Amino acid sequence: MTADQAGFRTASPRGFLTLGRTVAVPVRRVSVVTALVLVLLTAGAATATLTLGRLGIPLADLAGALTGGAEGKDAFVLERLRGPRLVVALGTGAALGLSGALFQSVTRNPLGSPDVIGLGSGAGAGAAIVALMLPDTVPVSLGALAGALLAMLLVYVSTGTGFRNPARLVVAGIGVAAVCTAITQYVVYAMERDQASVLAAYVNGSLSARAWDDASAIWLVLLAAAPLCALIARRLDIGEMGDDIAAGLGSEPQKTKTAAVLLAIVLCAGAVSVAGPIAFIALTAPQIAKRLTRVSGPHLLLSAVTGALLLVLADLAAQQLPLFDNLPVGIYTMAIGGAYLGYLLTREWRRGVL
Numbered sequence: 001m002t003a004d005q006a007g008f009r010t011a012s013p014r015g016f017l018t019l020g021r022t023v024a025v026p027v028r029r030v031s032v033v034t035a036l037v038l039v040l041l042t043a044g045a046a047t048a049t050l051t052l053g054r055l056g057i058p059l060a061d062l063a064g065a066l067t068g069g070a071e072g073k074d075a076f077v078l079e080r081l082r083g084p085r086l087v088v089a090l091g092t093g094a095a096l097g098l099s100g101a102l103f104q105s106v107t108r109n110p111l112g113s114p115d116v117i118g119l120g121s122g123a124g125a126g127a128a129i130v131a132l133m134l135p136d137t138v139p140v141s142l143g144a145l146a147g148a149l150l151a152m153l154l155v156y157v158s159t160g161t162g163f164r165n166p167a168r169l170v171v172a173g174i175g176v177a178a179v180c181t182a183i184t185q186y187v188v189y190a191m192e193r194d195q196a197s198v199l200a201a202y203v204n205g206s207l208s209a210r211a212w213d214d215a216s217a218i219w220l221v222l223l224a225a226a227p228l229c230a231l232i233a234r235r236l237d238i239g240e241m242g243d244d245i246a247a248g249l250g251s252e253p254q255k256t257k258t259a260a261v262l263l264a265i266v267l268c269a270g271a272v273s274v275a276g277p278i279a280f281i282a283l284t285a286p287q288i289a290k291r292l293t294r295v296s297g298p299h300l301l302l303s304a305v306t307g308a309l310l311l312v313l314a315d316l317a318a319q320q321l322p323l324f325d326n327l328p329v330g331i332y333t334m335a336i337g338g339a340y341l342g343y344l345l346t347r348e349w350r351r352g353v354l
Contacts, residue, residue: 031302034292038305042090045312049086050078052320082319088210089315089329090308091218092271093281097307098222098229098300099267100282101289102260105236105298107166110344113283114268117173120277121180122151123269124203127276128187131199140199141214145273151176152265162258169261205278205330207315214274221270225263229300232259236298278330280337281307287340310336 051059057074064070070078077083100113114120126147127140134143154176159168184203191199235256268282288310289302314332 028293028295030293030295031299034289035302035305038292038302038309042305042309042312045309045316046086046090049089049312049316049319050082052316055081084212084215085207085210085315086312087212087215088218088274089207089311091215091222092207092275092278093285093308093311094304095218095222095225095267095271095307096278096281096311097285097289097303097305098225099264099271100284100307101286101298101300101303102229102236102264102267103282104286106257106260106264107170109166109170110287113280114264115277115279115282116170116177117155118151118175118177118180119148119173119265119268120272120279121177121184122154123148123272123277125180125183125187126150127203128184128199132187132191141273144276145269147180148265148269148272151180152269166257203276204328205276205333206328207275207318208326208328210274218270218274221267225267228259228263232256232263233298233300236260236300237296276328276330278311278333280333280340281310284337284340285310287344 047059047062050057051062055073055077057065057070057077061070061074065074065078096114103114103117104110123144124147127144129147130138130143131140155169155172156162158172158175159165161168188199188203235252271278285307286299286303289299289306292306293299293302311329311333314336315329317332318327318329
């Protein structure tokens with residue numbers, strides 16, 4: 001395939017990625033450049049995850065280890081200790097970033113995320129109930145998934161309009177989240193000390209002791225959802241101009257919103273099932289992606305890459321910072337999210353909006 005058959009046409013800021021003579025996908029060059037930079041940063045963070053620390057694989061041996069030449073300690077670190085954890089972090093971060101981008105596009109609210117509608121709180125309550133009532137019988141991750149889906153069912157029923165009305169969705173989600181949080185706190189209080197500490201780590205979001213089965217699960221969810229996200233991406237872009245304009249252009253805004261919310265729920269539920277309810281990645285990743293490009297649109301791919309980068313960096317801190325040994329990665333993502341919200345509040349205050 002020659003350069004003029006596969007490449008960018010650069011006549012305008014919105015170019016085309018061409019495949020042969022028949023397929024031309026519209027892309028913004030700034031988005032492509034930003035995505036490449038984020039991918040490189042993610043690769044750097046992944047390399048640091050595998051090489052830093054006492055058990056790290058020497059950087060000179062990393063390429064050989066990744067191509068099947070790992071032996072002894074390096075093989076254990078890559079295949080059992082850090083390899084699965086890294087792949088789970090990449091997939092979970094991407095799923096949460098993509099989920100947040102879908103939800104924020106539908107609600108047209110920069111502070112919207114699946115956390116707001118109670119999905120994470122429902123997962124925590126499901127995990128807590130299973131840990132208390134069915135210990136060593138049902139996996140905690142399965143309880144978390146069931147809790148997340150039940151919470152979404154309650155939100156769906158209580159809105160009276162399903163997932164079609166974003167305002168009702170947020171209000172109902174806040175109520176469901178409050179009830180689920182109360183259930184989780186009660187269970188943590190009622191359990192024995194050792195069990196409660198393990199549960200507390202899970203409900204804050206954790207990537208420790210993850211296996212290749214967890215990695216397979218989250219990446220299967222991503223691979224199944226990605227084509228569907230691509231199908232509705234253009235309609236979401238049009239929908240940001242308003243429902244009336246979108247309807248006039250034939251994009252069926254209500255169906256698009258419902259499809260986007262369902263996809264966001266599936267992606268977030270998949271992430272929760274393997275890593276617990278990790279906070280703030282779904283909230284911050286889409287906003288960071290949008291501010292890096294400074295152009296409109298849902299930024300689905302950029303949000304996914306940004307989410308992966310944020311979670312890998314947070315997990316790198318969880319593994320390597322000596323002052324806070326073995327803290328759940330969700331604690332670090334809360335710190336990232338809190339700092340970002342503080343930045344937003346300060347920025348709006350300086351602009352005179354607040």
